[in-house]
Amino acid sequence: MSRYTTREQIRSHLPALTMEVASDELLNEMIEEASDIVDANISSLYITPLSEPYDAIITHITTYLAITLVLSSIYTDASSTIRRLLETIGEQAYDLLDRVKDGDIPLIKAKIKGYRDLRSFRQGLTKSEKGNSQFYIPDEVKRDGGEWK
Numbered sequence: 004m005s006r007y008t009t010r011e012q013i014r015s016h017l018p019a020l021t022m023e024v025a026s027d028e029l030l031n032e033m034i035e036e037a038s039d040i041v042d043a044n045i046s047s048l049y050i051t052p053l054s055e056p057y058d059a060i061i062t063h064i065t066t067y068l069a070i071t072l073v074l075s076s077i078y079t080d081a082s083s084t085i086r087r088l089l090e091t092i093g094e095q096a097y098d099l100l101d102r103v104k105d106g107d108i109p110l111i112k113a114k115i116k117g118y119r120d121l122r123s124f125r126q127g128l129t130k131s132e133k134g135n136s137q138f139y140i141p142d143e144v145k146r147d148g149g150e151w152k
Contacts, residue, residue, distance in 0.1 A: 006038035007057050007065035016070050024077050030069070033076070037068035044104045050114040058110045060103060067096040 010030045017025060041064060042051040053061060071093040078085055102108045 006035070006052055007041060007061050008034055008037070008069060010034070012062070012066050013069050013073065016066065017073065021074065021077055025073055029076065030073060033069045033072040034065070036072055037065045040068055041065050041100060044100050045110075045113075048104065048106060048115060049110060050116055053110070053113050056112055058112050060099065060108055061110065061113075064096050064100050064103070067092055068100075071096065 010027060013030050013034065014025070038052070041061060042053075045051060071089055074085075074089055074092075078089075081089070099108070103110060
């Protein structure tokens with residue numbers, strides 16, 4: 004069972020030629036490696052491994068990390084242009100992952116360490132912490148869970 008993304012999601016983003024070369028076994032290995040990277044990066048704030056249903060941002064990050072790993076393993080002798088493209092895809096995924104790790108992008112469905120849920124976490128903040136952009140709660144969260152106090 005794959006964590007955070009699926010082989011089908013990975014395959015839907017791969018070029019046709021790569022899909023013929025990338026075996027299910029390779030995809031599973033890269034999904035697990037990408038999932039481990041995600042867990043290692045967010046484990047200081049969230050209880051990992053995350054349980055289903057996953058936040059869409061985690062699926063997105065894991066999918067693009069896995070795509071980068073798959074393409075890097077297949078195109079080992081790639082031109083500098085392809086290598087730069089792979090680096091760019093990976094950097095974008097890592098940038099998003101850093102924002103999740105730092106709390107800039109909160110995971111709505113994940114359990115925060117020491118708190119039952121995001122609401123409990125938010126209620127446990129001091130007044131100055133609530134004003135800190137690191138703990139900013141987006142409007143869509145407010146709509147789903149009510150106004151934060």
